[in-house]
Amino acid sequence: MSKIEFKSHVPVAQKPALEALLFFNSCQERVSACIADAIEKFGSPEIVADRDRLRIHMKGLPEVQSLFAIDTVTGRPVGVAVYARQDIEHVIVVHVGISAEFASGGRRANEQLLLKLLREVRRSTRRVKGVRTMDLYYATGRTSAPRWRAPAKVLM
Numbered sequence: 001m002s003k004i005e006f007k008s009h010v011p012v013a014q015k016p017a018l019e020a021l022l023f024f025n026s027c028q029e030r031v032s033a034c035i036a037d038a039i040e041k042f043g044s045p046e047i048v049a050d051r052d053r054l055r056i057h058m059k060g061l062p063e064v065q066s067l068f069a070i071d072t073v074t075g076r077p078v079g080v081a082v083y084a085r086q087d088i089e090h091v092i093v094v095h096v097g098i099s100a101e102f103a104s105g106g107r108r109a110n111e112q113l114l115l116k117l118l119r120e121v122r123r124s125t126r127r128v129k130g131v132r133t134m135d136l137y138y139a140t141g142r143t144s145a146p147r148w149r150a151p152a153k154v155l156m
Contacts, residue, residue: 010068022047064094
């Protein structure tokens with residue numbers, strides 16, 4: 001079984017695999033209403049080549065960032081999280097895509113790629129000064145309580 005690594009870019013050679021993951025993902029029907037709502041609010045994700053790398057761009061979110069889960073054997077993207085800083089304290093994940101093999105019912109579902117991908121986004125945003133919460137846009141109907149706490153300050 002291949003390993004997964006997380007990167008902020010995908011090689012240009014993997015464009016067909018990224019298109020399949022982002023636009024033709026068979027798992028999208030599960031959250032199609034949320035996807036439509038996110039596109040209406042933030043714009044449609046676009047794959048943009050930046051030299052020899054691919055990234056995701058969204059017109060409604062100029063500072064959008066992406067984190068890709070890459071199969072180390074094939075170099076194929078098997079997961080993507082598109083996120084942006086809403087304000088000084090909040091990061092919102094506006095789009096998530098997971099290959100069917102890693103989704104619920106897939107042959108590699110037990111690897112919990114979605115959970116690992118979101119944990120990696122959270123880990124990377126924790127390093128940004130001021131960020132206190134991370135929200136998943138697709139998780140409608142849930143409270144937006146902080147997902148982690150800032151370290152308590154020691155009183156002297």
